Amino acid sequence: MGRIQLKQVKKSFGDVTVIPPLDLEIEDGEFVVFVGPSGCGKSTLLRLIAGLEDTTGGVIEIDGKDATSLPPAKRRLAMVFQSYALYPHMTVRKNIAFPMRMAGLDKAEQDKRIAAAAKALNLTDYLDRRPGQLSGGQRQRVAIGRAIVREPAAFLFDEPLSNLDAALRVGMRMEISELHKKLATTMVYVTHDQVEAMTMADKIVVLHAGVIEQVGSPLELYRAPRNKFVAGFIGSPKMNFIEGKEAAAHDAHTIGIRPEHIDVSTTEGHWHGTVGVAEHLGSDTFIHVHGVPGCSPMTVRVGGEIPVRHGDKVFLTPNLDHLHRFDAKGLRIA
Amino acid sequence: MATQHSRSAARLMMAPAVILLLGWMLVPLTMTLFFSFKKYLPMRGDSLENGLEWVGFENYVRFIGSSSFWPSVQATLVIVGGVLAITVILGIFLAILLDQPFWGQGVVRILVIAPFFVMPTVSALVWKNMFMDPVNGILAHLWRFFGAEPVSWLSDASLQSIIMIVSWQWLPFATLILLTAIQSLDSEQLEAAEMDGAPVVQRFFYIVLPHLGRAITIVILIQTIFLLSIFAEIFVTTGGAFGTRTLTYLIFQRVIDSQNIGLGSAGGVYAIILANIVAAFLMRIVGKNLDA
Ligand SMILES: Nc1ncnc2c1ncn2[C@@H]1O[C@H](COP(=O)(O)OP(=O)(O)OP(=O)(O)O)[C@@H](O)[C@H]1O
Ligand SMILES: [Mg+2]
Numbered sequence: 001m002g003r004i005q006l007k008q009v010k011k012s013f014g015d016v017t018v019i020p021p022l023d024l025e026i027e028d029g030e031f032v033v034f035v036g037p038s039g040c041g042k043s044t045l046l047r048l049i050a051g052l053e054d055t056t057g058g059v060i061e062i063d064g065k066d067a068t069s070l071p072p073a074k075r076r077l078a079m080v081f082q083s084y085a086l087y088p089h090m091t092v093r094k095n096i097a098f099p100m101r102m103a104g105l106d107k108a109e110q111d112k113r114i115a116a117a118a119k120a121l122n123l124t125d126y127l128d129r130r131p132g133q134l135s136g137g138q139r140q141r142v143a144i145g146r147a148i149v150r151e152p153a154a155f156l157f158d159e160p161l162s163n164l165d166a167a168l169r170v171g172m173r174m175e176i177s178e179l180h181k182k183l184a185t186t187m188v189y190v191t192h193d194q195v196e197a198m199t200m201a202d203k204i205v206v207l208h209a210g211v212i213e214q215v216g217s218p219l220e221l222y223r224a225p226r227n228k229f230v231a232g233f234i235g236s237p238k239m240n241f242i243e244g245k246e247a248a249a250h251d252a253h254t255i256g257i258r259p260e261h262i263d264v265s266t267t268e269g270h271w272h273g274t275v276g277v278a279e280h281l282g283s284d285t286f287i288h289v290h291g292v293p294g295c296s297p298m299t300v301r302v303g304g305e306i307p308v309r310h311g312d313k314v315f316l317t318p319n320l321d322h323l324h325r326f327d328a329k330g331l332r333i334a
Numbered sequence: 335m336a337t338q339h340s341r342s343a344a345r346l347m348m349a350p351a352v353i354l355l356l357g358w359m360l361v362p363l364t365m366t367l368f369f370s371f372k373k374y375l376p377m378r379g380d381s382l383e384n385g386l387e388w389v390g391f392e393n394y395v396r397f398i399g400s401s402s403f404w405p406s407v408q409a410t411l412v413i414v415g416g417v418l419a420i421t422v423i424l425g426i427f428l429a430i431l432l433d434q435p436f437w438g439q440g441v442v443r444i445l446v447i448a449p450f451f452v453m454p455t456v457s458a459l460v461w462k463n464m465f466m467d468p469v470n471g472i473l474a475h476l477w478r479f480f481g482a483e484p485v486s487w488l489s490d491a492s493l494q495s496i497i498m499i500v501s502w503q504w505l506p507f508a509t510l511i512l513l514t515a516i517q518s519l520d521s522e523q524l525e526a527a528e529m530d531g532a533p534v535v536q537r538f539f540y541i542v543l544p545h546l547g548r549a550i551t552i553v554i555l556i557q558t559i560f561l562l563s564i565f566a567e568i569f570v571t572t573g574g575a576f577g578t579r580t581l582t583y584l585i586f587q588r589v590i591d592s593q594n595i596g597l598g599s600a601g602g603v604y605a606i607i608l609a610n611i612v613a614a615f616l617m618r619i620v621g622k623n624l625d626a
Contacts, residue, residue, distance in 0.1 A: 085522040102532045150530070
């Protein structure tokens with residue numbers, strides 16, 4: 001079981017309110033990702049759930065029981081830190097055993113769980129090494145191992161992959177998703193990388209300055225962002241926003257169109273402009289087009305390769321089925 | 335320092351310091367060794383110009399045969415051990431306290447360090463006259479206030495008193511080194527341990543103490559070097575009486591009081607041997623903390 005409810009939870013550091021009163025429900029077995037720009041309060045929120053910070057107001061319930069003033073050890077949550085926070089003077093085996101030792105589990109059970117975790121995480125050959133003798137990815141797996149042997153009600157991850165290189169990050173992303181499928185335990189995952197959020201989450205919580213902007217499945221957020229902030233944050237490359245006459249024509253203050261929903265042509269189209277930088281990724285090409293009224297530069301995604309160069313003239317046509325409209329306050333117009 | 339070139343450059347640049355240090359050590363060491371095999375009593379007319387009489391190991395035999403030798407070794411070890419135990423344990427305690435955020439932290443930290451800046455002679459005199467004087471000392475007043483008989487600290491509890499005075503002087507050093515070590519502990523490690531269900535005491539023994547291992551080792555090694563040769567504190571308080579005569583003090587008495595330079599030099603060589611035994615012993619126990 002791992003159902004977490006936040007009711008009117010608030011956090012201030014001195015006079016500065018980092019998280020204004022906030023409500024959130026995390027269902028049992030869900031993979032929830034908190035995303036948002038740096039400094040928006042993601043870590044703070046996670047630490048409030050973990051019990052490492054005291055709330056300034058509100059109630060945190062775990063499995064229906066008030067846990068607001070419970071110490072971290074009593075909440076049955078396991079946390080994986082960004083710095084991994086392994087104990088440097090203990091071997092991998094002792095690191096993983098530590099929470100069980102503190103819980104007073106008998107030796108045979110400890111060994112059984114360590115062996116199982118090591119097997120699942122490919123750590124069997126490294127059990128007698130110290131954290132200092134491991135690579136970043138291996139350390140990451142030890143930190144996860146230390147979390148899973150406790151069989152917690154929920155896992156909390158604070159940007160666990162941000163210290164890894166790009167290739168390893170993709171691999172670990174899969175492993176964590178795989179682990180979630182296998183254990184079916186609630187996971188709360190903090191990241192500022194929207195690709196991680198999109199690929200891993202059952203439910204994404206978009207935070208901005210401590211406020212929840214939107215909660216929903218990855219595709220819900222992609223298809224129907226509630227406001228301009230979410231629209232701009234979810235999706236890569238970013239959505240193009242167009243203001244002024246063009247937007248007024250659609251009865252909106254701002255209209256948004258994603259780079260992948262614009263057609264490019266060298267002969268005819270709705271808008272025209274000149275090509276600036278073109279990023280050729282092989283599978284895709286992102287071109288930045290200058291000179292479109294109300295939006296400059298406009299980013300466009302073209303599948304495969306397209307023979308355009310810096311300075312070329314191109315014509316663009318938006319796919320009107322995928323047009324997003326926002327009012328003067330930035331809220332979505334349905 | 336990876337390449338051949340940088341290694342030889344390093345050697346070249348370190349050479350002046352190494353040579354200077356070697357000379358600094360070797361000259362007095364050779365002179366001590368030289369005198370220890372000679373009969374050298376300046377008051378009886380022996381002098382370097384007239385040549386000194388070679389006496390072989392006679393000085394060594396006499397020094398070790400004296401009834402004060404083994405008690406002095408014992409006193410030395412008790413003082414070093416006692417001061418180390420007190421400064422390390424209290425030092426860890428104080429360092430943890432000083433690491434907590436509290437009002438007036440800066441001032442308190444400076445106050446804690448203050449005793450280290452007081453000269454050993456002065457601090458020993460202050461302790462002797464202000465605190466431990468059986469008639470006018472603060473401790474005597476305190477004892478009388480509670481209706482107890484004042485203690486003549488420096489004669490009845492002489493070794494303990496010396497240990498107390500020296501500990502007071504060295505506590506700031508230990509605290510300072512341990513405080514910087516505690517401050518370098520990653521707070522996420524403590525938080526992880528907290529989430530793993532380790533209560534305060536376990537967090538101290540499993541996380542904080544191992545982290546402090548290296549700093550404690552350094553405190554022990556450095557303090558031992560200085561504590562083996564404490565002198566001023568004994569000179570101005572008990573003058574070596576009441577069982578506080580350390581090996582250093584015994585050598586001083588042989589050279590100055592009995593004016594026997596040869597005998598004193600032999601004592602000096604014994605002191606070197608003792609220091610090396612202690613050092614070897616310490617390196618065995620705590621030296622492994624310095625690796626990695
Ligand atoms: N102990 C503290 N005292 C005062 N302010 C704090 C404290 N901890 C965090 N803050 C502030 O709270 C805000 C949110 O911090 P938080 O660490 O939760 O951000 P974050 O979303 O995790 O950012 P990042 O993606 O960079 O990790 C920041 O503006 C930060 O300055
Ligand atoms: Mg953070």
